[in-house]
Amino acid sequence: MACMDVTRIETIDDPRLDPYARLTDVQLRSRIEPEKAVFIAESAEVIVRAIDGGMQPLSLLTAEKYLPQLNEALAKLHHANPEAPAFVVPERELTQLTGFELTRGALAAFRRPPERSVADVAGGADARLVAILEDIRNHTNVGAIFRSAAAIGADAVLVSPACYDPLYRRAVRVSMGTVFQVPWARIGDDPHDWSRKGIPELHDLGFTVAAMALNDDSIPLDDPRLKQCGKLALVFGTEGEGLSPKTIARCDYTVRIPMQHGVDSLNVAASSAVALWELRPR
Secondary structure (H helix, E strand, C coil): CCCCCCEECCCCCCHHHHHHHCCCHHHHCCCCCHHHCEEEEECHHHHHHHHHCCCEEEEEEEEHHHHHHCHHHHHHHHHHCCCCCEEEECHHHHHHHHCCCCCCCEEEEEECCCCCCHHHHHCCCCCCEEEEEECCCCHHHHHHHHHHHHHHCCCEEEECCCCCCCCCHHHHHHHCCHHHCCCEEECCCCCCCCHHHHHHHHHHCCCEEEEECCCCCCEECCCHHHHCCCCEEEEEEECCCECCHHHHHHCCEEEECCCCCCCCCCCHHHHHHHHHHHHCCC
16 A cells, blocks of 8 residues: 555545536636646546656545555655645545546546746757647547657647647546646647747747648658658648648648548548658657
8 A cells, every 4th residue: 555644535525526526627727826727637547647747746536446556656646745635435426426437546636737838848959840739629639649749759749729728637538648748838829820920930940830731732741851851840730620721821831641542531630640650750
C-alpha cells in the first residue's frame, strides 16, 4: 500500500467531490478565476503521466478494490502534493458517477497549468515539426492527434481558439496522457480567423506552413519540397468542413495524402498520423 492515508466517503453527494461529480469541463476551466481552474484525468497511467509532466494534483478519487493497483499513482500524488487527499468511495458510487466501471480505477483533479505562447513551445531551434489543429470539435480526435504527435515525435501541437480544449476529460483520456508530454499552446486570437496573425507568427519563427486539404492545386504528401523544409507546420482541419479558405490561402503549400479505391479522405486523427510520420525529421 502506498505511503499515504486515504479518506473514505460514503456518497458522491459529498461537496468535496464537486470537481468529479457536479462540475462540467467548461465550469472546471474557469475563465473568471484562471488560477483556480481544474482538469480531470482518468486512469492510473494517465494520472502518473500528468504528475510526471509537472501537473499539480489536487485530489484523487477511487474505490476500495482499486487501491492495490494505485501504489505508484498514490506515491507520486503524495510526493507532488502532500496535502492532496485520496478519496475512496463505494464502488457503486464510483460507477454512478462515471456511468461505467473504471477499468483502471481512478480519477484525479489537477490544477490547470498557465497557458503557454506559441514562441514558448515552438520557438526553439530544435522545434522542427509542429501540428496545428484548426477548429477540431471532437474530443476523441484531439486526444488521438496528441497521441500520434507524441508517438511520432512532433515537437509541439498548436490549437486554434475555436478548437476543443486538449485538457477536456475525454481528450486527456484518449490521448493516454500524452497531452502532458507534447508541448502545446493556443495560436491566434480570433476564433473566426486565427491564421491572420497565427501564420505570420509561424513564418517569423522560421516555419513553412502546409495546409492538409484536398484542393485542386495540392501537392502529394511525398513531394520532395516538403522534406526540404527545415521547420514545418502542418495544419489539420475539422472533418466535414475542412480548413478555412483563408487559412489555405495563407499557407505556403496545400498538401494531400494520395488515396486509392475511391476513398476521398481519412479521419483527421488518421491523416495526422500518416502526415506526421511521412514528414518527421530523419
